[in-house]
Amino acid sequence: MSGSDGAFGGCAIGLRCKExxxxxxxxxxxxxxxxxxxxxxxYDRERLKATVSRERISQGPLNLWRYRDLLPCAPDDPASxxxxxxxxxxxxxxxxxxxGLRNVWVKNETANPTxxxxxxxxxxxxxxxxxxxxxxVACASTGNLANAVAAHASALxxxxxxxxxxxxxxxxxxxxxxxxxxxxxxxxTYDDVNRLCGELAADRPWAxxxxxxxxxxxxxxxTLAYEVAEQLGWTLPDRCIVPIASGSLYTKIHTGYxxxxxxxxxxxxxxxxxxxxxxxxxxxxxxxxxxxxxxSPVYPDTIAKSLAIGNPADGVFxxxxxxxxxxxxxxxxxxxxIAGIQLLxxxxxxxxxxxxxxxxxxxxxxxxxxxxxxDERVVLYxxxxxxxxxxxxxxxxxxxxxxxxxxxxxxxxxxDHVPAEFVTAVA
Amino acid sequence: MPVTVKIPSPLxxxxxxxxxxxxxxxxxxxxxxxxxxxxxxxRDRVCQDGELRRFxxxxxxxxxxxxxxxxxTVTTDGQEVTILPAVAGG
Numbered sequence: 139m140s141g142s143d144g145a146f147g148g149c150a151i152g153l154r155c156k157e158x159x160x161x162x163x164x165x166x167x168x169x170x171x172x173x174x175x176x177x178x179x180x181y182d183r184e185r186l187k188a189t190v191s192r193e194r195i196s197q198g199p200l201n202l203w204r205y206r207d208l209l210p211c212a213p214d215d216p217a218s219x220x221x222x223x224x225x226x227x228x229x230x231x232x233x234x235x236x237x238g239l240r241n242v243w244v245k246n247e248t249a250n251p252t253x254x255x256x257x258x259x260x261x262x263x264x265x266x267x268x269x270x271x272x273x274x275v276a277c278a279s280t281g282n283l284a285n286a287v288a289a290h291a292s293a294l295x296x297x298x299x300x301x302x303x304x305x306x307x308x309x310x311x312x313x314x315x316x317x318x319x320x321x322x323x324x325x326x327t328y329d330d331v332n333r334l335c336g337e338l339a340a341d342r343p344w345a346x347x348x349x350x351x352x353x354x355x356x357x358x359x360x361t362l363a364y365e366v367a368e369q370l371g372w373t374l375p376d377r378c379i380v381p382i383a384s385g386s387l388y389t390k391i392h393t394g395y396x397x398x399x400x401x402x403x404x405x406x407x408x409x410x411x412x413x414x415x416x417x418x419x420x421x422x423x424x425x426x427x428x429x430x431x432x433x434s435p436v437y438p439d440t441i442a443k444s445l446a447i448g449n450p451a452d453g454v455f456x457x458x459x460x461x462x463x464x465x466x467x468x469x470x471x472x473x474x475x476i477a478g479i480q481l482l483x484x485x486x487x488x489x490x491x492x493x494x495x496x497x498x499x500x501x502x503x504x505x506x507x508x509x510x511x512x513d514e515r516v517v518l519y520x521x522x523x524x525x526x527x528x529x530x531x532x533x534x535x536x537x538x539x540x541x542x543x544x545x546x547x548x549x550x551x552x553x554d555h556v557p558a559e560f561v562t563a564v565a
Numbered sequence: 566m567p568v569t570v571k572i573p574s575p576l577x578x579x580x581x582x583x584x585x586x587x588x589x590x591x592x593x594x595x596x597x598x599x600x601x602x603x604x605x606x607x608r609d610r611v612c613q614d615g616e617l618r619r620f621x622x623x624x625x626x627x628x629x630x631x632x633x634x635x636x637x638t639v640t641t642d643g644q645e646v647t648i649l650p651a652v653a654g655g
Contacts, residue, residue, distance in 0.1 A: 157620065169650035173610075174575065174620040176620065329654075336573075336653050337647065340574045340584075383655050387655075434631065447654065449622070449629060451652045452652070
């Protein structure tokens with residue numbers, strides 16, 4: 139389905155195939171008409187160099203539209219819709235100390251409007267969709283994207299259709315359905331949902347954010363590199379730990395850091411990028427471990443449902459980014475994921491969903507293996523909120539049950555150990 | 566009963582706009598041969614060096630053939646085969 143050319147302006151000049159270089163205009167298309175390779179937004183690099191500066195960005199709006207020159211589109215009013223981005227970059231000295239490191243920061247994406255990084259990609263995708271003339275938006279989602287599409291569509295007055303696997307966490311279902319979207323719970327895995335949306339996108343005049351407007355959508359993730367650099371005073375971290383589901387976030391963070399250097403906004407080298415997956419869905423980590431340059435699909439089975447993509451669209455590009463930055467792709471067990479959620483919570487006060495547990499567990503693995511220099515500046519990307527995956531952590535935490543009197547309190551809290559009869563698991 | 570092959574929109578310029586094409590049952594490779602015969606140029610668009618292009622997904626009754634025997638995956642009477650670009654989602 140191709141919409142009209144939306145008179146984009148700015149520095150974006152068209153779409154280009156990453157595989158064969160074939161070019162097309164700024165239309166609603168996501169694959170090369172010839173080789174089926176992915177299309178990517180192409181920019182006028184000279185114009186970008188002449189336009190972008192630290193000063194221009196710092197004077198911009200207090201959300202992701204401050205990087206509008208580096209995005210394919212932007213609203214006339216940057217305060218319109220849900221304000222996304224400029225999430226805190228939290229210094230994490232206690233987490234660093236627990237890992238034997240000195241300089242760790244948490245990029246806290248739970249602070250976005252719908253509590254995950256997906257607000258970034260959706261902000262850009264919905265702006266592009268409107269400029270391309272669409273009034274209905276849709277997506278295939280593992281949950282966080284569903285929340286974001288439904289919420290941003292309501293904010294902008296667009297109709298929306300959201301497709302999710304039916305086994306999704308209740309919190310993500312409820313936090314999507316509340317926005318008066320049409321929510322379709324599909325009997326199948328995310329990959330089944332994705333196939334269905336691929337078929338539907340061919341024949342319906344809708345903007346599927348991660349199908350036919352995916353080239354615009356994925357550009358939103360670059361702001362996660364721009365923002366971290368700006369928050370570090372226009373310096374680059376040495377290393378970033380990033381979760382991998384489709385591989386889009388990981389590859390676009392790579393692009394973002396490369397942009398900063400190429401455009402003269404930062405000095406230094408692109409950070410080492412370590413990708414993080416769960417053992418129960420680790421097609422990219424497996425390809426990395428086996429030294430392959432292709433990714434074989436898997437059937438996901440993990441508590442990290444937001445990363446449960448068995449056939450990752452950008453898997454091969456994630457492998458490229460890992461190689462190019464001297465990074466790696468690692469997978470961790472569900473047990474390590476729970477421990478990762480608890481470690482982050484106990485040392486930083488940030489409560490992450492299971493995907494952030496994966497990321498934190500990979501950081502711990504790398505630190506324990508001595509792969510991280512003690513003085514390295516490390517950024518941990520925490521992409522979603524723990525309130526979205528309560529079921530995963532509930533069996534591992536407890537509350538102390540007491541009567542409303544002092545004697546009961548003292549009986550329950552005497553000494554180091556709470557007597558067992560007072561403790562009730564939360565779930 | 567034939568096998569129904571669902572054609573993705575980028576390939577419909579080759580199939581004279583047809584969204585589905587009926588083929589005789591056989592392996593996925595056999596189906597592509599039949600499509601090549603009717604619509605010259607079809608094979609090059611989905612295959613490279615005798616294998617499916619890396620950004621082409623083929624599903625037989627909803628199952629990704631990369632879980633099966635790839636291009637040698639057998640199709641039977643009445644099954645639906647879907648060709649889709651791989652780069653979506655996430």
